[in-house]
Amino acid sequence: MAAYVQNLGLESHRFDDLKSVLACATPARSGDELAGIAASTNARRVAARRVLADLPLKVFLQEAVVPYESDEVTRLIIDGHDPAAFATISHMTVGDFRDWLLSHPVDGALLASIANGVTPEMAAAVSKIMRNQDLLAVAAKIRVVTAFRNTLGLAGRLASRLQPNHPTDNRDGIAGSILDGLLYGIGDAVIGINPATDNLATTIELLEMLDAIRSRYDIPTQSCVLAHVTTTLRAIERRAPVDLVFQSVAGTEAANTGFGINLAMLAEAKVAAETLRRGTVGDNLMYFETGQGSALSANAHHGVDQQTLEARAYGVARVYRPLLVNSVVGFIGPEYLYDSKQIIRAGLEDHFCGKLLGLPMGCDACYTNHAQADQDDMDSLMTLLGAAGVNFLIAVPGADDVMLNYQSLSFHDILGLRSLLGLLPAPEFLDWLGRMALLDDRGRLVAPAESNALLQRIAP
Amino acid sequence: MNETVAITSKLGTDQRNALEQVLFFNANQHRMRNGIEHSIQTYGVPAIYEQDGLLRIRVGDIQGVQSLFAVSSQGSPVGAAVFLRAAHERFVVLHLVVAPRDAAGDDTNTPVLLKLMHGIRSAARRTRGVDRIELLYKEHNPMRLHGSLRLEG
Numbered sequence: 001m002a003a004y005v006q007n008l009g010l011e012s013h014r015f016d017d018l019k020s021v022l023a024c025a026t027p028a029r030s031g032d033e034l035a036g037i038a039a040s041t042n043a044r045r046v047a048a049r050r051v052l053a054d055l056p057l058k059v060f061l062q063e064a065v066v067p068y069e070s071d072e073v074t075r076l077i078i079d080g081h082d083p084a085a086f087a088t089i090s091h092m093t094v095g096d097f098r099d100w101l102l103s104h105p106v107d108g109a110l111l112a113s114i115a116n117g118v119t120p121e122m123a124a125a126v127s128k129i130m131r132n133q134d135l136l137a138v139a140a141k142i143r144v145v146t147a148f149r150n151t152l153g154l155a156g157r158l159a160s161r162l163q164p165n166h167p168t169d170n171r172d173g174i175a176g177s178i179l180d181g182l183l184y185g186i187g188d189a190v191i192g193i194n195p196a197t198d199n200l201a202t203t204i205e206l207l208e209m210l211d212a213i214r215s216r217y218d219i220p221t222q223s224c225v226l227a228h229v230t231t232t233l234r235a236i237e238r239r240a241p242v243d244l245v246f247q248s249v250a251g252t253e254a255a256n257t258g259f260g261i262n263l264a265m266l267a268e269a270k271v272a273a274e275t276l277r278r279g280t281v282g283d284n285l286m287y288f289e290t291g292q293g294s295a296l297s298a299n300a301h302h303g304v305d306q307q308t309l310e311a312r313a314y315g316v317a318r319v320y321r322p323l324l325v326n327s328v329v330g331f332i333g334p335e336y337l338y339d340s341k342q343i344i345r346a347g348l349e350d351h352f353c354g355k356l357l358g359l360p361m362g363c364d365a366c367y368t369n370h371a372q373a374d375q376d377d378m379d380s381l382m383t384l385l386g387a388a389g390v391n392f393l394i395a396v397p398g399a400d401d402v403m404l405n406y407q408s409l410s411f412h413d414i415l416g417l418r419s420l421l422g423l424l425p426a427p428e429f430l431d432w433l434g435r436m437a438l439l440d441d442r443g444r445l446v447a448p449a450e451s452n453a454l455l456q457r458i459a460p
Numbered sequence: 461m462n463e464t465v466a467i468t469s470k471l472g473t474d475q476r477n478a479l480e481q482v483l484f485f486n487a488n489q490h491r492m493r494n495g496i497e498h499s500i501q502t503y504g505v506p507a508i509y510e511q512d513g514l515l516r517i518r519v520g521d522i523q524g525v526q527s528l529f530a531v532s533s534q535g536s537p538v539g540a541a542v543f544l545r546a547a548h549e550r551f552v553v554l555h556l557v558v559a560p561r562d563a564a565g566d567d568t569n570t571p572v573l574l575k576l577m578h579g580i581r582s583a584a585r586r587t588r589g590v591d592r593i594e595l596l597y598k599e600h601n602p603m604r605l606h607g608s609l610r611l612e613g
Contacts, residue, residue, distance in 0.1 A: 338574070
């Protein structure tokens with residue numbers, strides 16, 4: 001394992017290994033400082049970035065940041081690497097790769113063609129020498145289109161997850177939130193409930209409720225109860241109406257063990273859900289959530305910085321051809337992303353890395369109540385992500401998730417962003433909004449008439 | 461966050477005076493007055509006692525109270541967290557304190573606070589069934605450890 005040295009003025013900076021270079025090159029964040037791996041000074045951070053810029057991309061195929069022998073995520077990344085896709089960029093350094101990504105001739109089609117040749121560590125590395133503007137510019141070139149009961153990720157579209165969580169899984173409360181969201185044109189990415197308690201009976205009840213609502217109104221979207229993958233597997237065995245299989249994933253085997261999963265389990269769940277054949281316009285049916293700091297919070301980070309590990313989580317996700325990948329960027333708390341500056345930066349990094357790796361990236365622009373952030377910061381993040389072409393955003397009633405106890409975006413925020421950037425919902429969902437008389441003659445969302453079918457159905 | 465601060469559940473009895481200073485005579489106490497009063501009214505008064513050559517913190521007559529200490533490189537406490545598994549799925553942080561420090565404008569307390577929070581989170585993640593942490597000083601707003609995290613033993 002080689003050491004890396006960079007001289008800056010009269011100072012010489014030594015980095016013992018590749019993961020140390022990556023950690024020190026990362027923009028400052030509390031999680032890496034907590035782990036004791038962050039650059040101790042800004043000068044050292046710059047030195048690490050210089051080292052990184054001159055490193056050949058091939059180095060990332062030769063030096064694993066987490067040992068191959070002891071980590072199935074590393075094995076997945078190395079064994080799944082596509083040399084043919086890598087050929088286009090194999091001669092480049094990380095710095096060359098950055099310049100190439102930003103160049104005009106490199107378009108979405110070319111980026112899609114190299115995606116399987118880019119490892120998560122390469123994606124993380126190049127992001128560390130890119131400013132926010134660079135992350136936006138490259139991500140905006142990439143469209144990742146997926147489909148299940150509608151089509152997500154098309155140019156000019158912004159989808160949203162309707163998140164009608166309730167602290168006691170109260171059916172009336174959840175139904176009220178769903179109705180509220182649908183009237184705002186929310187829910188084309190998924191109508192997804194985080195259950196207050198993870199058990200089979202509740203999961204099946206909620207799945208049946210969601211499916212009944214979707215069927216009754218013929219809504220071209222997918223539903224999901226975000227239970228543990230093993231609970232969802234049992235629900236599938238009981239022939240419950242499972243559209244999507246959800247699971248939180250992380251970038252190391254040990255962190256995934258902390259989530260109670262392994263790669264084989266995810267594969268089994270995907271196959272099981274495919275047998276239900278519930279998709280109408282596509283068969284992408286996995287839904288993953290991730291977040292920087294998840295490995296550190298499980299003490300399973302192997303001395304690797306949290307952003308690189310987040311990219312490795314995307315390396316896990318892409319194997320399963322997911323419909324949705326959501327970075328819950330500020331959810332874990334200020335121990336890992338301290339304030340709005342760190343949350344915004346991380347949200348842009350995650351979106352960039354995910355898209356570069358070929359994933360249908362969405363984001364929950366969010367923060368916990370003890371973080372140094374507020375709704376103005378979430379406005380900034382969602383607008384930047386909208387400009388970068390994010391596939392979907394999360395929205396909850398009033399931007400306040402009363403079950404998970406954190407702050408996200410409101411239904412109205414999504415409407416505002418769509419209006420600001422001229423974005424539309426998924427095409428099938430937009431058609432449905434028209435059929436439900438929720439659009440005016442210019443295609444804008446309007447308040448429903450008292451006679452609207454959605455309101456009539458819930459009238460006493 | 462460059463200063464070395466370790467998180468431990470063990471603190472020698474020779475640090476009793478220092479711990480009393482941090483816990484009971486903290487110059488920043490007034491900033492969390494409402495939360496401290498609520499904690500004491502709900503759970504009881506904290507007290508330091510000695511057991512097996514180590515310092516412990518009890519709260520009223522409640523069983524199962526746990527403590528974590530942030531300790532400087534000199535071995536003295538610079539912070540403490542007192543928490544309890546109040547329900548099957550929930551840790552409650554009864555007290556969370558950091559020593560006021562003369563740092564010429566540097567925010568040296570925040571890293572200690574974050575390390576203590578990380579320590580509590582790690583303890584919660586190691587405890588089967590716990591999926592949220594409630595900070596009494598933070599107006600009862602519990603934090604979820606993860607959206608749909610299920611802990612395995």
